[in-house]
Amino acid sequence: MIKQRNFVGRLVGRKRDQLDWTQDFFADKLQLVGWHNATRSTVSKIEDGSLRIDLIQLYYIATALGLRPGDLLAEIDWRKQVERMICSMNPPQTAEAYGNHSKK
Numbered sequence: 001m002i003k004q005r006n007f008v009g010r011l012v013g014r015k016r017d018q019l020d021w022t023q024d025f026f027a028d029k030l031q032l033v034g035w036h037n038a039t040r041s042t043v044s045k046i047e048d049g050s051l052r053i054d055l056i057q058l059y060y061i062a063t064a065l066g067l068r069p070g071d072l073l074a075e076i077d078w079r080k081q082v083e084r085m086i087c088s089m090n091p092p093q094t095a096e097a098y099g100n101h102s103k104k
Contacts, residue, residue: 006046006053007076008061013047015065015072023047029064 016026023043030038035057045051046061053061055069062069 006049006051008053008058008072009047009049009051011072011075012043012061012065015067016043016047019065026064030060033060033063035060035064 016023021029023040026043027038027040030042035042038060042051046053058069058072062072065072
């Protein structure tokens, strides 16, 4: 399983699907707006969350989709993303780990 590194991947995939674009076509759109080395593989990594996205790349993604970066970010369920991130960092612990057991 690939650890998710960006929060926009699933949303980008949905937006691309709504536009009925292939990953190759979206890569071409990304190149046209300035992400010159974007490829189908880049799009795949964005969508599966395995590629870190910086602010410039977020701008390119939103622009290629015909959105403003703020509009794209506004559609993210931030609470769900933060909870997912916390869960991945802190595996569940047993009661003994918290010291809630009696000592005999």
